[in-house]
Amino acid sequence: MPDSKRLFKIAILFLSILLIGSSAFLFVSLGEIKQKDASIAAMSGEVVSQKQKISLLESNISNLRVNLSITEDILKNETLTRQKLEQEIINLTMITKSDYGVLAVDENDIGHVIPLEVIIKEGKSNLFLNVANVLVDESMQSSAQIAIFVARGVTRTSLIDKDVLINIKSPLQEGKLAISGGSAGGAIAIAAIAAMEGKAPRNDVLMTGTINEDHSIGKIGAPRAKGIAARDNGAKLFLVPPGQKVEVGDIGIEVMEVRTIEEAMRYAI
Numbered sequence: 276m277p278d279s280k281r282l283f284k285i286a287i288l289f290l291s292i293l294l295i296g297s298s299a300f301l302f303v304s305l306g307e308i309k310q311k312d313a314s315i316a317a318m319s320g321e322v323v324s325q326k327q328k329i330s331l332l333e334s335n336i337s338n339l340r341v342n343l344s345i346t347e348d349i350l351k352n353e354t355l356t357r358q359k360l361e362q363e364i365i366n367l368t369m370i371t372k373s374d375y376g377v378l379a380v381d382e383n384d385i386g387h388v389i390p391l392e393v394i395i396k397e398g399k400s401n402l403f404l405n406v407a408n409v410l411v412d413e414s415m416q417s418s419a420q421i422a423i424f425v426a427r428g429v430t431r432t433s434l435i436d437k438d439v440l441i442n443i444k445s446p447l448q449e450g451k452l453a454i455s456g457g458s459a460g461g462a463i464a465i466a467a468i469a470a471m472e473g474k475a476p477r478n479d480v481l482m483t484g485t486i487n488e489d490h491s492i493g494k495i496g497a498p499r500a501k502g503i504a505a506r507d508n509g510a511k512l513f514l515v516p517p518g519q520k521v522e523v524g525d526i527g528i529e530v531m532e533v534r535t536i537e538e539a540m541r542y543a544i
Contacts, residue, residue, distance in 0.1 A: 393442075393470045494519060
């Protein structure tokens with residue numbers, strides 16, 4: 276009997292220890308759960324806050340895009356207005372101008388005629404070269420300067436109180452057009468001479484060739500492709516540098532070699 280009571284007491288003690296341990300474990304677990312719940316609640320609050328911030332940023336981005344679009348429209352209008360004013364100023368101060376064409380080739384070696392405009396206006400003996408949608412090399416500027424120098428010599432014109440504007444603008448297209456080696460020099464000289472003399476270049480006579488200070492016409496590349504382009508643009512006569520007529524071959528229009536700008540102007544103006 277005493278042994279039974281002892282075992283009973285031991286069992287009660289063991290169960291008490293288990294109960295106390297379980298209670299302590301449950302208390303700790305509940306504390307951890309509460310902490311995790313608090314962390315989850317805090318994270319949920321942070322997620323909501325971040326979503327609000329993201330929504331605000333998206334709204335700001337949308338507003339910025341609208342403002343950017345408005346600014347671009349304003350700049351576009353201002354650019355158009357500035358260009359219009361610049362053209363009006365040119366028209367007001369313009370003394371004379373001539374329109375002609377320069378020949379270029381694209382990346383597929385196909386020739387093209389690009390509009391050329393030479394304007395002489397009141398100014399301070401400056402030369403402005405404006406090229407758009409055409410690839411040119413470093414010789415273009417010097418070629419234009421030589422062309423004006425030669426035109427002044429031929430016409431005996433003083434430009435002390437005048438500016439010369441040279442515009443070479445090609446329409447936008449997929450193929451990249453290129454003028455290299457100063458090959459537009461001869462055509463620029465023709466257009467400048469015509470402007471200085473108050474005359475107009477012939478639209479049925481086109482030429483290609485570099486221009487030199489001694490008034491001679493120098494060789495160019497791709498003469499046949501340029502000749503075909505001249506023909507396709509209505510030219511009846513195509514002027515080329517000495518020795519390059521054979522390179523052009525038969526293209527269905529007359530091809531003539533010219534050695535100097537004076538020879539070229541007899542046919543082109």
